[in-house]
Amino acid sequence: MRNGLDPPVANIFLDKLESDVLTTSPRAHFIRAWMRYVDDVVCIWCGSINEAPLFLQELNSYDPGIKFTIEIGGNTLSFVDLKLSLADHGNILKIAFGIHRKDTFSGVSIHRDSLHHPTHKAAAINAAIHRLTNLPLTPEATEEEIRYIEKIAEINGLRLDIRQLIRRKQLRQILASPNTNQVGTKVKWIRLPFLGRLSLRLASELRRFNYRVRFYPISTLGTLSKLKDPSTQEEQSGIYRIDCGECDAFYIGQTGRSLATRFKEHKTKATAVSSHCHSAGHDLNKISTTLIHSLSKGGTMNALEEAETVKSHCDEQLNDLRATFIHHFTRFFYNFHT
Ligand SMILES: [Zn+2]
Numbered sequence: 001m002r003n004g005l006d007p008p009v010a011n012i013f014l015d016k017l018e019s020d021v022l023t024t025s026p027r028a029h030f031i032r033a034w035m036r037y038v039d040d041v042v043c044i045w046c047g048s049i050n051e052a053p054l055f056l057q058e059l060n061s062y063d064p065g066i067k068f069t070i071e072i073g074g075n076t077l078s079f080v081d082l083k084l085s086l087a088d089h090g091n092i093l094k095i096a097f098g099i100h101r102k103d104t105f106s107g108v109s110i111h112r113d114s115l116h117h118p119t120h121k122a123a124a125i126n127a128a129i130h131r132l133t134n135l136p137l138t139p140e141a142t143e144e145e146i147r148y149i150e151k152i153a154e155i156n157g158l159r160l161d162i163r164q165l166i167r168r169k170q171l172r173q174i175l176a177s178p179n180t181n182q183v184g185t186k187v188k189w190i191r192l193p194f195l196g197r198l199s200l201r202l203a204s205e206l207r208r209f210n211y212r213v214r215f216y217p218i219s220t221l222g223t224l225s226k227l228k229d230p231s232t233q234e235e236q237s238g239i240y241r242i243d244c245g246e247c248d249a250f251y252i253g254q255t256g257r258s259l260a261t262r263f264k265e266h267k268t269k270a271t272a273v274s275s276h277c278h279s280a281g282h283d284l285n286k287i288s289t290t291l292i293h294s295l296s297k298g299g300t301m302n303a304l305e306e307a308e309t310v311k312s313h314c315d316e317q318l319n320d321l322r323a324t325f326i327h328h329f330t331r332f333f334y335n336f337h338t
Pocket of ligand 1: 244245246247248277280282
């Protein structure tokens, strides 16, 4: 099943199929419970086991485009991420819940040593704890699941007291009431790259001003491996610096094309560099360029150009700062400090 319209359409179709088959089938009275998640159905069948395949035939004759398969679980069955066990208490059928994981589940998530925000590293653990505290698991299943979460933490090098985290979560759930949610003060969210400890401090500072920060990792597979690596600096794109050959004036810029092409433009077209040389009477042929960061077009390029411009700012810089700043936060801090 793909994304987009497919899931809702499939849901509408299966909904119709259910209401037709379950109301007309002569075997419908054998069904004690019928629960569906998208195209996965769990059914508690009280008829003879020989009747079940006949009911499957009825389902499959509804539309040639849809084919159900059957898995007879006896008293236990796994459904989505749940392990269901059925027990007969007098005349009442009771379902006991456990957690089901596929055999291929390895528990590998983000390792402790990886440069990710701590919340990303704890996400797999927190999701598992959330599920554990929100499902009516049996005491045995709870204990088994706690041990499993501890194993996931260990695999990923996370030193966490899982049992304490669970107690805290349960306490928060008890204390939480609809009234405790802040009304009136609007929380604003910002997305920033995660750069280690400094980012954590920045986030706690921003929190005082009602900003919540969500971090994204700066190293992805795409940035770690470059499939195309042009050999010379002139062929690459990125953030560059141009120095005047006759004074200390310099310019920092970015180019998505090759450095050579952009450098040539600074000599032939009207730019901050060429206008400096013309007005100061400095030789345009003596300007030189260096590539500071090699990267292809994108948001990172703007951020780096901005960072390099701010970092090296001095009176000799030819950049027009009003045109350079992209991020209002940087401008704010920059104006604040100068
Ligand atoms: Zn100059």
